[in-house]
Amino acid sequence: MLFPAILKSTIRTGSLRLIDGAGGTHVYGDGSPPHCTVRLRARHLDYTLALNPELSIGEAYMNGLLTVEDGTLYDLLEIAARNLQNFEKMPWFSLLSRMARQLKQYNPIDRARRNIAHHYDLSDQLYDLFLDSDRQYSCAYFINASDGLETAQENKKRHIAAKLLLDRPGLDILDIGSGWGGLGLYLAEEAGADVTGVTLSVEQHKKSEARAAAAGLADRARFQLRDYRQVAGAYDRIVSVGMFEHVGKKNYDEFFAKLNDLLKEDGVALLHAIGFSDAPGPINPFIRKYIFPGADLASLSEVSSAAERSGLIVTDIEILRLHYAETLRHWRRRFMANRQRVAALYDERFCRMWEFYLVLCEIGFRFRSMMVFQVQLAKRSDIVPLTRDYMVDWEREHMPTTRRYTRAAE
Missing domain, CATH: 3.30.1050 (Nonspecific Lipid-transfer Protein; Chain A)
Structure with a gap:
């Protein structure tokens, strides 16, 4: 045998x-x-x-x-x-x-839309059963070992915002892969920014629009159902969290070229994505086939090379090592605690499939070479301050307060 x-x-x-x-x-x-x-x-x-x-x-x-x-x-x-x-x-x-x-993912807009629908247009109730109340479906940021999921996801939004150099109100911000709108709403309220979010998920778009209206932020936080390649205009800041994994290795040059095209001369961009800490490689075949069709993970060398070819300058890099392992541990425990409710939405096979996905990913971050990178980009090397003190100062000044958009379900 x-x-x-x-x-x-x-x-x-x-x-x-x-x-x-x-x-x-x-x-x-x-x-x-x-x-x-x-x-x-x-x-x-x-x-x-x-x-x-x-x-x-x-x-x-x-x-x-x-x-x-x-x-x-x-x-x-x-x-x-x-x-x-x-x-x-x-x-x-x-x-x-x-x-x-050798696999290089071909990812035209129609296929990208179908791939996103496969995962993100599942039952709206499913995500309430394991995500935080703001539906942040990406790596949280655990400042203290005692941080719960809600706190860590709030930390993540604040940490990302600090790297965008939000030095004045009214900044035009593009959020590529805006999810259920949580980060966009945070930037609109906390920094007084004018935010445009784009997503390919019908359900996420619907929820984001409803949340912006309920929070009275619809005039400063608008969400569009479109591919980032269809966006026009010029933006002071561009942020993308948990979307780059769906771009496909074959399309990295196209992605960074579009960022360069959309970013103003004095603009700042921040890319937050999952990657490998070692040599370039493929995503796990089970994840690609059943969970995130069309997805792929980059090594930092692939990201840096593509950014350089686009003309953008890497101005800051941070590696989040075990933060996603902790995030996935919280998601897995919440998912398993609500397993019967998930089975009622789908069936036992779906539960086992998602349990395997959540465990496999946690193992990948905890014991293998998966990590999260945050890469700050600009067109000129003098756009951001010479030290990182401005990031720490902004985070300290914007410790969490009660917000009007606390729940994605509202």
Whole structure:
């Protein structure tokens, strides 16, 4: 049996007990934690899991053909992550990896719109079950270990705003990938900015418009259902949070060229996105196929090179290492606490699919090379102050107060 044989040569640390499709038991690892027992409920899995484990293990779990009988799914994926370097030495795994690295995502506007709808136009109730009240669906910023999700997401908005150099009211700000409008509304109210947000999600656009009207900010925060490539005009500030992952490697030059075109000569842009801290590589195939079709992750070298080719200057970079792991831990716990309600919206297969997605991503940030980068960009090197003191000063001056748009559902 191929899969049990592969595990024997690759699982060196942790403790994994496998019950194969025929009922046979295999034990792997060095006896150290984490401990996990997994049962395969179909004989063909003894072979098919070996062919493309990054995809097929998630599919088997989602379809109820791989079950965790002792320990948790988190334990299983942590064991896999801790031993991944052993898998990567296998010739067939190395071949799959090299083939995947050649994939350059083609992302025309119509396809981009369909890809976004696949994930962001799910039931509106779903996101209330695991996100914070402002529906920030990106990496939070944990200043203190005791910060809850609500506080950390408020920290994130303030941290991003500080990097935009909001030195006067009335700035024209473009928010590319504006989500449910939380960041745009924050910038409109906290900085007196005039914000234009663009999204390809019908549901997000609808909610953003409603929130702006309810908060009395519709004159300063407008949200449009359009692709960033269709935007015209010139902006003092441009911000993009959690959208670059959907651009596709083939389109990085196009993205930064558009930023350059839209940014005023004395403008500042801030890009917040997930990436890899090591060499360029592909996104996990399970995530691409079932969760975020068309998505991809960049290494910092890919981002810097594309920005340089566009004529933009990188003026500041910050790497957020474990912040997204903590964010995903909060999301996962909230999701699992509301699992029955999610199943009522969809079904058990959907619950297992999303559980696998949330666990897999958390593991990626905690044990592998995934991270979040914030890159500040300008057209001239003298646009932002010479030191970062202005960021710290702005954050301290804008500690959170009660806001009129506290809930996305309003």
